[in-house]
Amino acid sequence: MKKWRIIAKHEYITNIKRKEFLFVTFGLPLFFLAIMGISFFFMGIGGHNEENKMGYIDRTGLFDSSNLTKYTDEELARKDLLDNKITNYFVIPENYTATGKIIIYSSRKNFADNMKIKEQINNFLLDNLLKNEPPDIIQRVKKPIDSEYFTLNENGVKSEDSGFSIVILPLLFSMLFTLSIFASSGFLLQSVIEEKENKIMEIILSSVSHEDLLKGKIVGLGALGLTQVLIYLVLAAVMILINPAALFFIISQIHISIPLLAAGIIYFLMGYLVFASIMAGVGAVATTSREGQQIATIFSLAGAFPMMFSEFIISSPNEGLAIALSMFPLTSPIAMVMRLSVTDVPLYELLISILVLAVSAYLIQEISARIFRASLLMYGKKPTLKELIKYVRQN
Structure with missing residues (x-):
């Protein structure tokens, strides 16, 4: 077995048992469900069902x-x-x-x-x-209107759309993407910093190359992120299946096209690669866990930027800001999926966005690998900007 696969397996098994992962995966959904249940309980005992005389x-x-x-x-x-x-x-x-x-x-x-x-x-x-x-x-x-929306394509084939699909689905994807990608890339950041602080990094590097180490961590924690998405989908499916009314509503309202689903998977995988590479570089540069989290917050906020403008992107998907966010590699995974959910994005824009994201993922991974290699064994010393540029230029 190749060394990076051993590292990937180790990272996956180790992090799936972390309390943080279990809390984010199971604790947060249960917490929100409990809050909703308590709210409905108090609404029930508060007299809202009491008949008004x-x-x-x-x-x-x-x-x-x-x-x-x-x-x-x-x-x-x-x-x-x-x-x-x-x-x-x-x-x-x-x-x-x-x-x-x-x-x-x-x-x-x-x-x-x-x-x-x-x-x-x-x-x-x-x-x-x-x-x-x-x-x-x-x-x-x-009740003057009970509407159904249809979109006609060039062949005259009608596809049914609904307000639920147009508004809720991109927001759900955005939240799922944010939780899974930021959580798994955050674990990568935490893993690198912990191994540096505990001074076991030099032991690991005596057995494997920095390329295998970085690749193993990215693949292992990427699989962890996909596992988290799968768990969320299974939990959602269970909740829907035990409620026939909800199942009927979901079937009647949600219409996900194959191209949209394929685009979501592509943006999810490449978006994770971008953020994971960034977090690996940040972890290699940071001297302490707190410092690493502070630097990582900047990139996390940039990635979540489309969420702040979700209403604008959904209502005006072809405006300049929405198009720019769907092209910028840190924001395109969320922004482009939002646009694809509400409008017909020109094919050339979609291809340019994917190309920019793919090239950015490759370049960021290359840059992070060079910084990763040069900074891993630096303890207590934060490299200067001049040193980072030097590391990037070195092959």
């Missing part, structure tokens, strides 16, 4: 209801509200048909209740205003 005062003489309490005296409505006989009442003024203004009174302040109350009043008003219309007309006024 509503009253109204009609000063137009146009409205009537068997479900709501009608008042002719506002003082009596106010008294019943304060005595908790009703939860809300609203006043329909004489000029309602001209202004549409409604005045609502409540005994408690709650945003979720306000939304529910407003919907209930809206249905009451529509039922009365359209009482002489057929039920299907009333229903269409309440």
